[in-house]
Amino acid sequence: MIWEEEHYEMSTLSEEATLPVPEAPASAPKVRYLLHDGELVDYHDARLHVLSTTLKYGVGVFEGFRAYWSEDEKQLYAFRVGDHMRRLVDSMRVVEIDGPQDVDVLTEQLLGLVRANELRGNLHMRAQVFVDSSDGKPEDTGPATVFMAAIPMGNYFGATGLDVQISSWARLSDRSMPPRIKSIANYQNGRLAMLEARRNGYDAALLMTESGHVAEGAGYNVFMVRKGRLCTPPTTDSILEGITRDSVLHLARTELGLDVDIRPIDRTELYSADEVFVCGSAAEVNHVTSVDRTPIGSGGVGELTARLQRLYLDAVVGRAAADQGWAQPVYPA
Ligand SMILES: Cc1ncc(COP(=O)(O)O)c(C=O)c1O
Known part of the structure; x- marks a missing residue:
């Protein structure tokens, strides 16, 4: 039986093989915090279960937006965050994810994350809504979980065309x-x-x-x-x-x-x-x-x-x- 063969191989492996020790990440994260459901979490602690609907079936929506540093004004400007958050809410409606709907709250959470990381330079931000049902089915509409990130970023493409x-x-x-x-x-x-x-x-x-x-x-x-x-x-x-x-x-x-x-x-x-x-x-x-x-x-x-x-x-x-x-x-x- 195939199952028995696989089982035999697995038990042989676990008895004889030495598991590799995970190495520290090659590059340190550029920020200290991410946001998970409105709470600051350490960069390495923002996790989603491997059996969630999102990871099993690719159900999820997101936004990508920017903020720009003005050296003249010593101020960081986030660009059209409310419009992006409105599109995030629209996206949830279309794929039927029961996530947060309040655009002002989502906007303030994201800006709060930027401030918590004390970012003063051009950056890229993300808001991601996933379905974190354990052993999820494709048609699950929740529970929704929201992750946000704000990471320093310069030009995406070079200036050469x-x-x-x-x-x-x-x-x-x-x-x-x-x-x-x-x-x-x-x-x-x-x-x-x-x-x-x-x-x-x-x-x-x-x-x-x-x-x-x-x-x-x-x-x-x-x-x-x-x-x-x-x-x-x-x-x-x-x-x-x-x-x-x-x-x-x-x-x-x-x-x-x-x-x-x-x-x-x-x-x-x-x-x-x-x-x-x-x-x-x-x-x-x-x-x-x-x-x-x-x-x-x-x-x-x-x-x-x-x-x-x-x-x-x-x-x-x-x-x-x-x-x-x-x-x-x-x-x-
Ligand atoms: C497929 C696709 N088209 C267009 C865009 C440009 O959209 P926006 O200007 O809202 O970032 C993006 C970027 O988000 C995209 O992923």
């Missing part, structure tokens, strides 16, 4: 796994695209919808400038409803007076675009130098992309679109 491949993997669709929300399971799709792109010598991947329109990348939305028009795919074309995308749209319209086209984009429109850029909380606003080895524009950062990049980096510390209240001071003035 991205060589992008159109992936052979299709972007998942709202008929199967809704890309509109940040469900952890969605990231298998982007991961496959990134692995393929890296294998083929590219920096990043863009995925198309099942019906052949440009959707988005593994962790970023996409814009192009073509025939003098700024264009981006609609939220019904298999994309995350990106908060950076929304910020860029607002900045383009209000600060630059542009009329933006939100419409389906064909693959070959990218090949003949004057400018292409991707955007996301981690990716910020980053220019694309080529798509499938077809150079975009001059190969450098395009004029409109550069203006939007500057405006975005001003907005994150409250120097642009200040009336929107996007940049939230973390420390008392």
Whole structure:
């Protein structure tokens, strides 16, 4: 019997083999605390059970957001945290996780974590909602457990621009796994695209919808400038409803007076675009130098992309679109 063979091998192993002693982590954590259900915990003590629904079936939602240090003002600004927390609550609703719903409480918990770690520099933050049912079933909706992290982080991509491949993997669709929300399971799709792109010598991947329109990348939305028009795919074309995308749209319209086209984009429109850029909380606003080895524009950062990049980096510390209240001071003035 197979079971007996396995059992025999296991007991032989436990009697004869010396178990390896775990080594100390290679790199020390960059912060002392994480947050678990609103309580500060040591970085190493934030744990989830191995038989939880989240680990067995990939049920969970999260947010990724940024805070930026202003050296002039000696202040840290967290960017659109309330909007991210609202999306987290939306994500929970779509995948049916009975987690906390109060956006203000979630926001204050995260900012409290940053203060507890005394972080004064650019950073990346995460809020993750998992289902921690012991020996969980896929349809369990709770108990929900919330982890938050705030970790120092500089640029995600370098400033040299991205060589992008159109992936052979299709972007998942709202008929199967809704890309509109940040469900952890969605990231298998982007991961496959990134692995393929890296294998083929590219920096990043863009995925198309099942019906052949440009959707988005593994962790970023996409814009192009073509025939003098700024264009981006609609939220019904298999994309995350990106908060950076929304910020860029607002900045383009209000600060630059542009009329933006939100419409389906064909693959070959990218090949003949004057400018292409991707955007996301981690990716910020980053220019694309080529798509499938077809150079975009001059190969450098395009004029409109550069203006939007500057405006975005001003907005994150409250120097642009200040009336929107996007940049939230973390420390008392
Ligand atoms: C798949 C995907 N698309 C787009 C984005 C950009 O979204 P946001 O600007 O809200 O960070 C992200 C990043 O979170 C993402 O993971």
